[in-house]
Amino acid sequence: MQFFISYGWPGLAGAVIASLLMSFLVMTLYMIGSRLKTDSHDEAINFICGPWLGKVMDWMITFFLFGSVVVMLAGAGSSAHQQAGVPQALGSAIAAVLTIIIVCLGIKRVITLLSC
Known part of the structure; x- marks a missing residue:
């Protein structure tokens, strides 16, 4: 913003x-x-774009989602550094580990945790 x-x-x-x-x-x-x-976004994208362009779009979505995660983890590390004096790399690593643990709990648990 x-x-x-x-x-x-x-x-x-x-x-x-x-x-x-x-x-x-x-x-x-x-x-x-x-x-x-559909069971996956791939099927809807392939329906809209065709198989070749659908594959390109899927790679683009993956790239931008990965980029978003990297930016958010960097922001978490920066916030940890500003608020608690934790080194940025450690703050990002803690955020990454917590994110992986929460995602591994399943989508219902993620929704429950987000609704708290």
Whole structure:
């Protein structure tokens, strides 16, 4: 948000538009997957894009999700350093280990933990 806000009102408008577009695209992908009764996002993406472009899109999604995780872990390390004086690398490592443990508990446990 700081990146977008640094450009003033046009940046805020860009953030809102990007959020709306992302929400629309995810909702559309979900609806297509639901109608096709797919077990994976791959099937819905391949239905929309075809097998070759679908594979490219799947790799792009994986790349950006990985990038998001890296940025979030870096932010966790930075926050741990600022708030508790913990070295950034250690804060990121602790966040990574906790994330792996929570994800291994299963989706129902993750939802329960997020709803606390």
